[in-house]
Amino acid sequence: EVQLVESGGGLVQPGGSLRLSCAASGFTFNNYAMTWVRQAPGKGLEWVSGLSGGGRNTYYADSVKGRFTISRDNSKNTLYLQMNSLRAEDTAVYYCARFHGGNLQQYHFDYWGQGILVTASS
Amino acid sequence: QSVLTQPPSVSGAPGQRVTISCTGSSSNIGAGYDVHWYQQLPGTAPNLLIYGNSNRPSGVPDRFSGSKSGTSASLAITGLQTEDEADYYCQSYDSSLSGWVFGGGTKLTVL
Numbered sequence: 001e002v003q004l005v006e007s008g009g010g011l012v013q014p015g016g017s018l019r020l021s022c023a024a025s026g027f028t029f030n031n032y033a034m035t036w037v038r039q040a041p042g043k044g045l046e047w048v049s050g051l052s053g054g055g056r057n058t059y060y061a062d063s064v065k066g067r068f069t070i071s072r073d074n075s076k077n078t079l080y081l082q083m084n085s086l087r088a089e090d091t092a093v094y095y096c097a098r099f100h101g102g103n104l105q106q107y108h109f110d111y112w113g114q115g116i117l118v119t120a121s122s
Numbered sequence: 123q124s125v126l127t128q129p130p131s132v133s134g135a136p137g138q139r140v141t142i143s144c145t146g147s148s149s150n151i152g153a154g155y156d157v158h159w160y161q162q163l164p165g166t167a168p169n170l171l172i173y174g175n176s177n178r179p180s181g182v183p184d185r186f187s188g189s190k191s192g193t194s195a196s197l198a199i200t201g202l203q204t205e206d207e208a209d210y211y212c213q214s215y216d217s218s219l220s221g222w223v224f225g226g227g228t229k230l231t232v233l
Binding site: 035037044045046047050059060061062095100101104105106107108109110111112113114115 | 124155156158160162166167168169170173174179209211213215217219220221222223224225226227
């Protein structure tokens with residue numbers, strides 16, 4: 001059974017940093033690209049960042065480029081999101097999800113974690 | 123403002139059929155990129171409902187179907203049930219943004 005479990009969320013002051021982790025199990029982790037999607041309170045879904053299975057290729061939404069860094073440790077079956085210079089508008093539930101599809105442009109998100117809340121507020 | 127446009131809400135009575143539209147442009151749906159749909163029940167994570175425009179993952183009832191034409195896509199739900207009350211999101215890839223994009227979401231109410 002595929003499982004994705006996020007951790008590391010919490011309250012941080014604007015301008016601060018936080019690192020999210022996503023522990024994966026139930027599949028061959030390094031065979032899959034992974035991604036982060038967020039949802040602000042009462043709002044819709046927003047894709048944040050993605051990473052290829054080998055960790056070589058990274059992708060970022062314009063809203064987080066230069067502030068967030070995605071990475072993975074395939075030996076630990078874990079995906080990370082380092083979030084720096086956090087802003088109030090980054091407040092959201094962050095979901096870890098598995099990418100799936102024939103090629104990059106056709107990727108969809110076939111498994112999701114339960115989500116973790118990040119609040120950037122003073 | 124979402125790149126993909128969905129109606130904010132739709133509603134229907136139990137047993138009825140509803141459709142949810144997803145309108146894009148020449149840089150996403152119109153460029154030939156697949157459309158995928160997700161169901162988000164209240165207080166839970168999204169769940170994949172339709173992938174590759176019209177394919178259902180195992181376990182998804184055949185009451186749910188998807189289609190795509192031109193710069194738009196649609197999700198149809200037949201035989202509405204109360205447990206279908208949820209938010210529904212479409213998703214595709216956008217070449218102008220070089221990233222994956224979602225619709226703003228549609229809240230389905232079963233009357």
